[in-house]
Each structure stands twice: as structure tokens, then as C-alpha cells.
Amino acid sequence: MASTGGGRTYKKQRPTNFYAAVAVIVVLGMLSIVFARHQYQSGSVTTTTAVAAPTVNSVTFAGLSIEACGTVQPTLAVQSSQTGSLIVQDKGVVKVAPTTASQAGSHSSVALLASSYKGLTVTSSSLAVPANGSTAGLSYANGATCPVGTPDAGKKGVVTIARWANFAAKKPVVSTNPASVKLSGNALVTISFAPKGAAATKPSSTTVQAMIAAAQAQSAAAAAAATSTTTTSPATPTTSPATTTTTPAKTTTTTKK
Numbered sequence: 001m002a003s004t005g006g007g008r009t010y011k012k013q014r015p016t017n018f019y020a021a022v023a024v025i026v027v028l029g030m031l032s033i034v035f036a037r038h039q040y041q042s043g044s045v046t047t048t049t050a051v052a053a054p055t056v057n058s059v060t061f062a063g064l065s066i067e068a069c070g071t072v073q074p075t076l077a078v079q080s081s082q083t084g085s086l087i088v089q090d091k092g093v094v095k096v097a098p099t100t101a102s103q104a105g106s107h108s109s110v111a112l113l114a115s116s117y118k119g120l121t122v123t124s125s126s127l128a129v130p131a132n133g134s135t136a137g138l139s140y141a142n143g144a145t146c147p148v149g150t151p152d153a154g155k156k157g158v159v160t161i162a163r164w165a166n167f168a169a170k171k172p173v174v175s176t177n178p179a180s181v182k183l184s185g186n187a188l189v190t191i192s193f194a195p196k197g198a199a200a201t202k203p204s205s206t207t208v209q210a211m212i213a214a215a216q217a218q219s220a221a222a223a224a225a226a227t228s229t230t231t232t233s234p235a236t237p238t239t240s241p242a243t244t245t246t247t248p249a250k251t252t253t254t255t256k257k
Contacts, residue, residue, distance in 0.1 A: 052105035053184050054096050059222075060185030061214045062094045063167070064113075065203040066129055068138055068193045070151025072201055076117065077132045084116040086183055092207035093214050096183055110161055110178040110189060122178045127159045127193045140193040155195045162200035164188040167208045172200065186211070 054060055066073040075092035082088060085103035087095040094113065098104035103112065114122040119130025119137065131137040142159060146152040162172035166186040175181050181189060188208070190200040 054098055054104055054108050056098050056101060056104045058185075059095065059097045059218050061089075061211045061218070062096055062183045062185065063188040063203040063207040063211045064088070064092050064094050064183075065188075065190040065201065065207065066127075066192075067190060067201055068127070068129075068140060068150075069146035069153070069155075069157060070194065070198075072204075073129060073138070074132045074135045075207070076120070076129070079118060081118060082116060084112065086113040086116060088113075088117060089210075089214065091210035092203055093210045094183055095214070096185065106180075106182060108183050110181045110183065110191065112179075113183060114178065122161070122191055123159070124176045124178070125159060127191060138193075144193075146195075152195055152198070157193045158196050160192050160194070160200065162190045162192065162202075164202060167211070172202070174200070185215070 064076065066076070075090075076088045078088060078090055085096065085098040085100075085108065087097070089095055096108055098108055101107075110122055114120045119128070121128035121139075125142045126140065128139040129137055140157060140159070143156055146155050146157055148154075158176070160174055160176055161178060161181045162174050163181050164172045164187065167188060169188075172188075172190075178191075183189060188203045190203060192198070192200045194200070
């Protein structure tokens with residue numbers, strides 16, 4: 001009589017179901033590899049490319065400041081002749097509104113702003129800012145000495161551009177290439193002429209608050225526009241007038257003989 005654990009015949013049986021399952025998994029894995037390779041070679045693999053901000057037809061706001069020889073300069077004046085996707089507004093706010101691919105993404109740069117703002121020059125080796133009201137303009141080239149009366153008087157300066165990704169960022173990314181410094185939503189940018197290695201001053205809280213207010217106003221305007229374009233067409237009831245048909249009575253005349 002066989003024991004509770006089963007007889008010798010049972011113990012010698014091979015787990016064929018297990019082996020079959022392993023074989024199926026191996027076959028399916030090979031098929032998936034072959035299929036993936038075919039998809040790749042045939043060019044039918046779908047890839048998704050992230051679109052860099054600012055995107056075409058978006059409207060955001062950035063903050064801009066300029067300092068020279070240790071002195072923060074007045075914000076750029078609002079110019080009615082400004083064109084393009086980067087429009088300087090009051091208090092150092094820059095409206096970022098690309099309408100073409102050539103203005104969007106990495107193209108939305110300090111270099112693009114300088115090309116559309118009259119009197120502003122920003123290159124890797126020079127900085128020129130037009131006069132703003134009672135404030136005289138300025139012009140510096142790398143290696144020039146800061147004038148008497150400035151915090152950096154007697155020191156030679158270079159052009160640098162610092163960018164904070166947003167108003168909460170603590171440390172900026174510093175570059176000497178204006179084409180690589182992007183103006184996008186919530187970004188803060190300071191263009192400087194200062195001694196090499198000097199820390200740039202972050203755009204003021206006044207600029208930050210104005211930038212946030214501009215963004216909020218834009219959102220409110222967009223929401224209002226979306227609401228106004230939603231129209232409801234009332235149903236027009238159609239009434240079919242009743243048609244009355246009158247059948248004349250038949251008259252029968254009887255003639256006596």
C-alpha cells in the first residue's frame with residue numbers, strides 16, 4: 001500500500017505542465033523581440049518629442065533687469081514700435097508670445113529681444129542700453145573700465161547674462177551668449193557689465209510682482225474670451241398651421257312625373 005506521500009511512480013513523474021509553461025514564455029519572448037526589431041527596421045516605431053517652452057501661440061511673462069558696474073539700471077522703457085514675440089512692458093516685464101516656430105522654444109532668447117528693441121545691444125562682448133527718460137544710455141565693451149562714481153569704479157568688466165528658471169530659484173545659470181539665454185514663462189534674467197566673477201543682482205520684487213500680475217491678468221482674459229465664445233443657440237419652434245378642408249354638401253333634386 002502506498003504511503004501518504006505517494007508511491008514511487010508518482011515521484012518519478014516529470015512536471016510536464018511546468019516545462020510546457022516555460023516553453024510558452026520563451027516562445028512569446030522571442031516573438032516579441034522579433035516583432036520589435038521588425039517595427040524598428042520598418043520605421044513604424046512611434047516616438048514622442050517634447051516641445052520646449054515657450055510654445056507657439058502661448059502667452060507667458062518673464063522678468064528682465066540690467067546692471068552696469070554695480071548699479072542696477074532703470075527698467076527698459078515701453079516702446080510703441082516694438083515688434084516680434086518679445087515685448088517689453090512696464091517694470092521690467094517681458095511678454096513672451098511666439099507665433100512662429102522661429103520665435104518659440106530656444107529661439108525665444110535675449111538675442112531675439114535685443115534684435116527687436118530699438119537701441120538695445122547685447123552680445124558676448126558688448127552691452128548698449130538706450131536712454132530712459134532722464135537716465136542717460138550706456139555702452140560698454142569687454143575690458144572697459146568702470147567709471148568713477150560707480151561701485152565698481154576702476155575695475156574692468158565683461159558682459160554676462162544670469163538666468164533664474166523662476167522667481168523661487170536661488171542660483172542662476174550664467175552665460176556669455178545671449179542666444180543661449182531663454183526668455184520664457186516666470187524666468188528672471190539679468191544682463192550685466194561687471195568685473196569677471198561678480199554675482200548678478202536678481203530682478204527686483206517689483207518686477208516679480210508685476211510679472212505675476214501680468215500672468216494672472218492674461219489668464220483671466222483668456223478665461224473671459226473662452227466664455228464669451230461659447231454660444232448657445234435657442235431652439236426655434238416650428239408651428240405648422242392647421243389645414244381646414246370644407247366639403248360642400250350634395251343636393252339631390254327629385255322630379256315628379
